[in-house]
Amino acid sequence: MKKIAFIGLDAAGKTSIITAITKKFGFEDEVAKLTPTRRISRDTFKFLGIEFSRLDFGGQRVYRDDYLKHPEKYLNGIDLIFYVIDAQDFDRYIESIDYLEEILLHFKEIQEEVMVAILFHKFDPQLVDNVEINKRILTLKQALTRYSNDFDIFFFETSIFDIKSVMDAFSSGLSMLFDKMELVSNLFAEINKNYDAILISLFDTKGITLGEFYRPHLQLSHKLKIYELYLELQKRIISENKKVYEFSDVFENGERFSGVIEVLEFSKLDFYLLFIIEENVQNLEETVTLLDKIEAAKPQMENLILQLIQ
Ligand SMILES: Nc1nc2c(ncn2[C@@H]2O[C@H](COP(=O)(O)OP(=O)(O)OP(=O)(O)O)[C@@H](O)[C@H]2O)c(=O)[nH]1
Numbered sequence: 001m002k003k004i005a006f007i008g009l010d011a012a013g014k015t016s017i018i019t020a021i022t023k024k025f026g027f028e029d030e031v032a033k034l035t036p037t038r039r040i041s042r043d044t045f046k047f048l049g050i051e052f053s054r055l056d057f058g059g060q061r062v063y064r065d066d067y068l069k070h071p072e073k074y075l076n077g078i079d080l081i082f083y084v085i086d087a088q089d090f091d092r093y094i095e096s097i098d099y100l101e102e103i104l105l106h107f108k109e110i111q112e113e114v115m116v117a118i119l120f121h122k123f124d125p126q127l128v129d130n131v132e133i134n135k136r137i138l139t140l141k142q143a144l145t146r147y148s149n150d151f152d153i154f155f156f157e158t159s160i161f162d163i164k165s166v167m168d169a170f171s172s173g174l175s176m177l178f179d180k181m182e183l184v185s186n187l188f189a190e191i192n193k194n195y196d197a198i199l200i201s202l203f204d205t206k207g208i209t210l211g212e213f214y215r216p217h218l219q220l221s222h223k224l225k226i227y228e229l230y231l232e233l234q235k236r237i238i239s240e241n242k243k244v245y246e247f248s249d250v251f252e253n254g255e256r257f258s259g260v261i262e263v264l265e266f267s268k269l270d271f272y273l274l275f276i277i278e279e280n281v282q283n284l285e286e287t288v289t290l291l292d293k294i295e296a297a298k299p300q301m302e303n304l305i306l307q308l309i310q
Pocket residue numbers: 008009010011012013014015016017031032034035036037038057058059060121122123124158159160161
């Protein structure tokens with residue numbers, strides 16, 4: 001059993017993030033109705049066949065004081081912290097860093113290792129190019145790097161209005177707990193050598209990414225389109241009880257793409273392999289070669305998954 005915790009000030013967005021991860025679509029109504037979390041709320045989920053306990057630490061002052069008064073009771077045994085900061089709330093940056101510092105201090109004192117994913121949350125799509133917030137976040141990151149001598153710290157910008165940003169942060173956070181996870185992405189990069197696929201990706205049934213290769217410099221709008229499509233495909237493949245699903249679609253700039261989503265079973269667990277390529281009528285041969293390479297790499301994927309699970 002592994003333990004992951006969402007920690008941060010009140011109203012940072014922790015419960016919203018967990019709701020978004022669990023539902024993936026249609027969560028807006030539920031998020032709008034959320035009330036502050038009382039104490040710690042818990043649930044469990046499975047990833048790679050391993051049981052995870054997920055703790056959502058209510059961030060109101062009274063609770064924070066209590067956690068810090070009895071840190072051994074609340075914090076010991078946590079493997080991974082998602083520390084959530086409301087990136088829009090500049091006035092509370094300092095308060096948020098202070099809280100994080102006290103938590104990390106405890107882990108340092110008891111000499112327990114913990115991975116830390118710091119989420120600059122509420123970084124909503126319309127703020128992505130906003131100079132002020134980007135400057136503020138950068139300054140905050142610089143201040144936070146002082147902890148990187150003692151802890152493995154990673155930064156993410158997230159928003160519930162960009163579900164992909166949340167899933168990416170969650171997947172990358174979890175992958176920090178598995179030494180060899182990056183080998184899956186490396187394998188995809190290797191497969192794609194001499195080719196130009198748009199995406200090769202392996203997900204679990206809950207949409208947690210195990211590894212992916214994206215065409216470098218792929219536009220954000222393309223990525224979002226692909227992610228939307230992926231959610232749709234996943235729904236369809238389940239409801240129609242299919243093992244393979246082929247599709248063809250078009251980006252907003254008119255460029256056509258096609259791909260395949262396929263259910264693979266490794267070690268009694270289901271995974272989804274998704275690959276997307278540009279539709280290229282002139283060069284069908286290249287496409288076929290790429291598909292062959294992906295096909296041939298399945299035993300390697302299985303092997304990597306088995307190594308991860310061990
Ligand atoms: N703009 C914006 N608002 C968000 C985002 N995520 C959450 N919120 C809003 O932030 C508020 C607080 O969200 P919660 O998820 O309840 O916050 P919390 O961190 O769980 O708070 P406590 O339970 O008190 O610790 C809600 O009004 C959400 O709608 C986001 O990505 N962008």
